[in-house]
Amino acid sequence: MEAVHAIFYKSNGRLNLFGMIVAGIVLFIIAHLIVGSVSRFVANYVERHEIKNPKNMNQRRVKTITNILGNLAKYGVYLIALMIFFDLCRINTSTILATAGIGSIAIAMGAQVMIRDLITGFFIIFDDQYRVGEYVELAGESGYVEALNIRTTVLKDFDGSRHIIPNSEIRMVTNRARGAKRAKVVVPVNKNEDPDQVIAAFKEAVKKIKEIYPDSRTEIWGTTDFIPGGYEITAIAWGEPSLKFDMEYDLRKCLIQAMNEHNIQMPSVRYENAQKEVANG
Template sequence: MNYWTQLSFLNTKYAKMLYVIILSVLIVKILNRFIDGLFHRQTKIIKTNENRIKTLGGLLKSLLKYTVYFVALLILLDLAGINTSSLLTAAGIGGIAVGFGAQSLVKDVIAGFFILFEDQYQVGDYIETGEVEGFVEEVGFRITKLRDFGGQLHIIPNGEIKRVTNHTRGNMRALVKVKVSYEENIERVFSILREICEEIKTLEYIKEGPDVLGITDFGLEGIEFTIISKTTPLKQWAVEREIRKKIKERFEKEKISFAYFKAPLKGA
């Protein structure tokens, strides 16, 4: 008798509800393992940044988890005798009203997904986003956090980021312009600048150059020379500072005059 009672219980709505809960949990676990394995293989194949892969994998797992649980909830409500069709209709009407207010949120989330998926930038990169620039401290699906040189934290909705300039990808260019007086010997200035460039080449973060382009302008104050160099990301400013320092030291030693604006005397 007890045996048949147990069998009959297995066919009750409570048992079915228990099956749905157990099955939904198992499905989520299986999907999580599958996604982890899939993204792990992709990381090895395409050599993609591991943190970005983990973020994308986490997004996909969350999306699938909530989808499975939502479907399971509908089945449970149906088993409990609740009309899910009327609930979905009511939710749909309310969803339309909420949807208009949530458009910006959806826009931010979609933009954040593509920022991560396309690897536009990641934590540690130095970027410009139109009006704001700084180091990326956090990349979320809704917002991006930037820390500028002044220490200020900028929180930008991803949907408002229309254009990004990433200063951390590839080699950067250091550029220094120096003006000397028209009275100076051009060949002598050339020679000194080349010697300075040879000294600077020993810096570890210089990839190419520096080289003297030559005379690049004739101004009212004097003759302009330009020096360029390719550097590792974010080291262009350090190279420019070092070049300017060397130029100042050598020009003082060699008695070479920098060009400067001479204001005309009144009444002259």
């Protein structure tokens, strides 16, 4: 027994370097297991709560709340594990903080920022300003919410870049994932084409959008502007926010098919001007 004790402890009864390393590894493993168990418990609890309240049930909201509570548990458990490690190593944390001088001020300022991030994060969650998976604009950046953490919000934009934004820096939120969203396509038409016939052809064409997206609705706004050599007709489709770009692609495809079917011409002026620009370099 004394031989085993000597492996981990010095003669003065304190942990030696090997003992500290072993203690740190054991505490980390225990903390990691506890964090995993707590995270699973939180996920199951939140999911059951949402199911009992169908009006509030939303997978994105469940995922967002689970992330926040899971992170809270993670930081709390690891902090407790760290304090236990200091105690095992007989490190007086109060003495360290008292003698840190300017370092303690820096720590206090850092803690203040963390608290602001935490409080802002809670208001974001409880006010349901945005959820994981929604497309938003925050602090000058835009993208899909990939993660809403205890201190930060992570956005992923269209080119795959990730923007990590401290919650305390979020002053205004533009959520583009709530309510019906508009897909808009503007079609240039040759001036010699009869507007009534073109509009009738387009109205018939956009009926396909309703077949593809049952919850959508379409509109043809008619002639919305004059352009050199013709005029513009605007087509609109309203639908789920997540389907906006898909609806726009399909709406444009339907209109192109209608133009080919009815031999509707586009203004030749644009093509001629483009040729001149290419020729002039």
